[in-house]
Amino acid sequence: MTAPTLRPGGRSARVQESIHKAVRELLEEQDRASVTVPQIAARAGVTPSTIYRRWGDLSALLADVALARMQPETESANTGSLSGDVRAWAEQYLDEMSSAPGRNMLRDVQSSLKPSYCATIIGGQLQTILDRYPDQPRPSVDRLINMVAAPIVFRILFSEAPLQVEELHQLIDIALSQ
Incomplete structure (x- = not known):
């Protein structure tokens, strides 16, 4: 049995985009040192565990958002x-x-x-x-x-x-x- 493949543009992509958007918005509104995973989760409409499961910690999430923003x-x-x-x-x-x-x-x-x-x-x-x-x-x-x-x-x-x-x-x- 093969592992299921993720659908491009599916739920996973929508969750990632909502989390990335929440990070970008929070970074525009407040100092980066005060941004927390629970704030991001609340803004994105997900649980903090979703963020920790996917990225592990806040610094990895911030890096992922930065890399996405570096794409032309x-x-x-x-x-x-x-x-x-x-x-x-x-x-x-x-x-x-x-x-x-x-x-x-x-x-x-x-x-x-x-x-x-x-x-x-x-x-x-x-x-x-x-x-x-x-x-x-x-x-x-x-x-x-x-x-x-x-x-x-x-x-x-x-x-x-x-x-x-x-x-x-x-x-x-x-x-x-x-």
């Missing part, structure tokens, strides 16, 4: 050039992740058991850009992550100030040079 809602800008597309993506990523909510998302993901998933998301976004220009010399996704995304994240998490846009452009130029 739209495809990255298509400027007509590889350099322009990477710049547009990197500037948007820098802007979003430098904000207080972005910084909190990065910290939630960093503290989770799934930090590599963040690299998968970023890698997918960058691969989409690279795939637009198959006839041009182009760097690998790993090179772009190492030379563009990693410095952004490092400076946001471990420095007093985020990377400056001019520095970001210099890194992109180096990453794209062959």
